[in-house]
Amino acid sequence: MTKLRADLSIISDWIRPNSRVLDLGCGRGALLSHLKERHNITGYGLEIEVDKIADGIRAGVNVLHRDLDTGKLDFASNSFDFVIMAQTLQAIKQPDVLIDEMARIGKSGIITFPNFGYWENRLRLFFKGRMPLSNLLPYEWYNSPNIHLCTLRDFEKLCHEKHITITQRTVVDLSHQTRLLTKWFPNWFGQIALYQFTKA
Amino acid sequence: MPIPDDSVGLVESQTLHFDQPLTLACGKTIPKWDITYETYGELNADHSNAVLICHALSGDHHAAGYHNEDDKKPGWWENAIGPGKPIDTNQFFVVALNNIGHCKGSTGPASINPETGKMYGPDFPIVTVTDWVKTQRLFSDKLEIQTWAAIIGGSLGGMQVMQWAIDYPNDLKHAIIIAAAPKLSAQNIGFNEVSRQAILSDPDFHEGHYIEKGTVPKRGLMLARMLGHITYLSDDAMRKKFGRELRSGKINYGFDVEFQVESYLRYQGTSFVDRFDANTYLLMTKALDYFDPAQAFDGDLVKAFKQIKAQCFVVSFTSDWRFAPERSQEIVHALVEADKVVSYAEIEAHQGHDAFLLPLPDYMNLFYAYMSRVAKDIPA
Numbered sequence: 001m002t003k004l005r006a007d008l009s010i011i012s013d014w015i016r017p018n019s020r021v022l023d024l025g026c027g028r029g030a031l032l033s034h035l036k037e038r039h040n041i042t043g044y045g046l047e048i049e050v051d052k053i054a055d056g057i058r059a060g061v062n063v064l065h066r067d068l069d070t071g072k073l074d075f076a077s078n079s080f081d082f083v084i085m086a087q088t089l090q091a092i093k094q095p096d097v098l099i100d101e102m103a104r105i106g107k108s109g110i111i112t113f114p115n116f117g118y119w120e121n122r123l124r125l126f127f128k129g130r131m132p133l134s135n136l137l138p139y140e141w142y143n144s145p146n147i148h149l150c151t152l153r154d155f156e157k158l159c160h161e162k163h164i165t166i167t168q169r170t171v172v173d174l175s176h177q178t179r180l181l182t183k184w185f186p187n188w189f190g191q192i193a194l195y196q197f198t199k200a
Numbered sequence: 201m202p203i204p205d206d207s208v209g210l211v212e213s214q215t216l217h218f219d220q221p222l223t224l225a226c227g228k229t230i231p232k233w234d235i236t237y238e239t240y241g242e243l244n245a246d247h248s249n250a251v252l253i254c255h256a257l258s259g260d261h262h263a264a265g266y267h268n269e270d271d272k273k274p275g276w277w278e279n280a281i282g283p284g285k286p287i288d289t290n291q292f293f294v295v296a297l298n299n300i301g302h303c304k305g306s307t308g309p310a311s312i313n314p315e316t317g318k319m320y321g322p323d324f325p326i327v328t329v330t331d332w333v334k335t336q337r338l339f340s341d342k343l344e345i346q347t348w349a350a351i352i353g354g355s356l357g358g359m360q361v362m363q364w365a366i367d368y369p370n371d372l373k374h375a376i377i378i379a380a381a382p383k384l385s386a387q388n389i390g391f392n393e394v395s396r397q398a399i400l401s402d403p404d405f406h407e408g409h410y411i412e413k414g415t416v417p418k419r420g421l422m423l424a425r426m427l428g429h430i431t432y433l434s435d436d437a438m439r440k441k442f443g444r445e446l447r448s449g450k451i452n453y454g455f456d457v458e459f460q461v462e463s464y465l466r467y468q469g470t471s472f473v474d475r476f477d478a479n480t481y482l483l484m485t486k487a488l489d490y491f492d493p494a495q496a497f498d499g500d501l502v503k504a505f506k507q508i509k510a511q512c513f514v515v516s517f518t519s520d521w522r523f524a525p526e527r528s529q530e531i532v533h534a535l536v537e538a539d540k541v542v543s544y545a546e547i548e549a550h551q552g553h554d555a556f557l558l559p560l561p562d563y564m565n566l567f568y569a570y571m572s573r574v575a576k577d578i579p580a
Contacts, residue, residue: 020539044536050545050562054569057513057543060576064532064544074533 004034006176007086007112007192014110014168014196015039019081022046022105024068024098025088029056036060043080046073069093075105082108087192089113090146096158103164103199112194115171117151117187135174136191152187159197168196203266206282207274208240208289211265215305216342222300222335225490228325231314235339236305237261237297240281241289243345249578250345251287252336252372253277253296254353254360257428257484258476260304263296264289279559286567291575292349300335301327301483309479310411322408322479329356329491333363337371350374350574351510354556355523356484359491362531366493369509374574378515379556381527382501382534383492388522391431392485395424399478408479417478422469424481429468434519434552501530505538512542513570515563517555543570 004012008031015021017039023032026045029052035041046066047053056063066073071094083106089095090113102109114136121132131141139146150158152171159166171182171190181189203209215236223229238261243250253263255276264281266274281287281294298306301324309324340348351372353361358380365375381388399405402420406413433441442461457463497503512535516528525546535542547563549555555563 042539042541044542050547051565053543053545054565057566057569058572060573062541062543064536064542065546074529076537 004030006172007194008034010170010172010176010194011084011086011110011112012038015041015082017041019043020079022075022080022083024083024085024102026052026056026061026063028052029059029061029063031084031086032056032061033059068098071097071101073098073101073105077104078107080106082106082110084110086110086112087114090149092148095148096162099158099164100162103162103197107198108167109164109197110195111155111197112192113150113155114146115152115187115190115193116149117153118191119188122188152190152193155193155195159195162199164197164199166195166197168194170194203269206284207278208265208282210269211238211240211262211267211275213238213261213267213305216339218335218338218342220338222331224325224331225328226326230300230307230325233300233307233335234305234311235297235300235307235335237295237339238263238265238275239296240264240294241292243293244578246579247345248347248349249291249293250343250348251292251294251574252340252348252351252364253281253287253294254332254336254351254357254364255296255299256353256355256357257481257488258472259357260302261296261298261306262304264294277557279557280564280567286564286571287352288571288575291578292571295343295345297336297339299327299332301480301487303477303480308477309408309483310477319411321411324479324483326486326490327483328487329359329363329493330367332360332487333367336360336364337368340371346371348372349578350376350571352376352378353380354378355380355553356488356491359488359493363491363493365508365510365512366504367507369507372510373577374570375508375510375512376515376570377512377528377531379517379520379523379528379553380514380531381523382494382530384489385527389489391427392489395427396482396485398423398427399482402478405478410478416473418470418473421473421476421478421481422466425472425476426465426469429465431522432553434521434550436519436550437552437554440550501534502537505534505540508535508538508540511573512540514542514544515547515556515566516545517547517549517551517553517563519550520553520555522553 019041021041021043023045032045044062053063083102124132171186173191218233221229221231259276262275263277264275283290298304300306301308309320313320351361351364358377361375361377399420402417404415405417445460493504494501516525532544545566
């Protein structure tokens with residue numbers, strides 16, 4: 001089995017075998033082909049870039065060409081066991097609409113995103129007065145695809161307002177370890193947030 | 201001009217005879233029929249590497265290669281079929297056939313009706329996509345191909361692929377449906393009706409008996425083709441190709457050819473007359489109009505697609521307005537609802553419906569990718 005990006009391997013632990021899975025922004029299909037191999041899942045990945053679609057197809061993944069920025073998705077309610085969106089939320093035009101869609105289509109939704117509340121981001125803004133730059137957020141403010149960054153608190157508040165129940169949360173640092181500090185002060189020390197939620 | 205290395209090279213057409221009567225969807229029967237076809241590449245020992253190509257309205261069995269060294273043009277899908285091309289003849293045994301009702305070798309309106317000893321002409325029964333798929337299945341038996349590694353087609357060809365996957369779910373592993381639609385729109389049928397009227401109202405048509413009368417309904421067929429051509433290109437493609445360019449550089453205030461686009465359409469129309477049959481054109485447009493695989497399943501496309509076992513790949517082109525990407529998305533949507541294995545790509549292209557025949561880099565990249573998956577499913 002090929003080595004999986006660390007946040008994806010945590011997601012993989014959350015998926016039940018034989019599930020029907022939808023992966024929003026599936027890239028070259030790494031997660032889905034892994035889930036197929038490990039958990040015998042079925043389902044589809046949505047992707048907008050043609051060369052990534054081609055690679056996904058080569059990897060044996062079912063890829064559907066879709067633009068996630070159109071808001072609504074044409075899938076039936078509760079038609080997937082899991083709807084996953086890994087490290088894509090921050091680049092979406094209407095993330096709130098897409099979260100609603102994930103909760104509608106999936107029995108369970110899984111989202112991962114970079115935590116903007118991470119202490120380094122806060123310090124850079126506080127002391128330097130500049131927008132944060134890091135391994136996770138490597139872009140300048142003017143060319144960043146990340147147009148909707150949020151903190152753990154922001155995300156949880158939005159879910160609360162939408163009556164979406166968070167069923168699982170894992171917060172890790174860049175080495176994808178959960179250290180004591182990230183456990184005690186996740187919104188300060190967590191770099192990547194992984195949430196599982198449902199609208200039951 | 202020497203034949204390029206990545207061509208299948210010189211090819212010959214063959215014909216298979218079928219003596220069993222064929223009852224068609226319209227209720228009529230033809231007693232005997234022929235299918236003309238070509239093959240490229242080698243069939244493997246267990247006959248598992250065969251790929252069937254379904255042609256569109258004006259296509260035929262000559263999909264790749266050259267009939268002789270002086271041919272100006274190769275087969276219609278030379279861009280996709282050949283050694284090292286997406287439909288790689290080093291890996292696959294590629295079969296392309298001419299559908300019945302057509303005019304390129306298989307039994308059609310210009311064939312002799314054995315019951316009357318006369319040419320069928322306008323009495324050749326209306327054929328449907330379902331009929332074609334049925335004949336293609338019988339044809340596969342003669343070639344001793346039980347399961348196709350893939351069946352591939354664009355436009356009306358893509359419709360045959362869908363019908364195959366529904367009617368004979370066990371007999372194909374992959375269905376590749378390009379620039380197609382689950383059924384025609386009122387606008388599509390409208391265009392077809394205008395082209396039919398162009399032919400039917402031509403005084404040289406003689407109610408379909410033009411060959412006996414020694415005439416050809418040239419004007420009608422030409423008009424039909426000119427109209428068709430406008431629908432195959434996009435507004436953008438026509439603007440890029442012709443703009444409002446004038447042939448003589450100035451306006452002449454008359455009805456002769458003035459704009460380049462007029463000259464192009466007339467050329468397309470007249471050259472079509474030399475290679476196509478008017479009765480066949482009428483039949484092809486009817487086959488398109490009648491195509492609706494959902495009909496046999498209470499009008500429910502999802503229910504129709506529930507039959508499918510093949511893995512599907514659907515492709516559309518952004519500027520295609522004959523069968524726009526939305527039409528392909530209808531197919532994809534129904535396949536997803538039916539919980540089928542499907543991938544979909546929408547290729548950015550300005551060439552309109554005709555794009556499906558062109559070697560566009562994104563399109564070819566995806567085609568290679570998908571065909572590598574088809575190849576993987578062939579038992580070693």
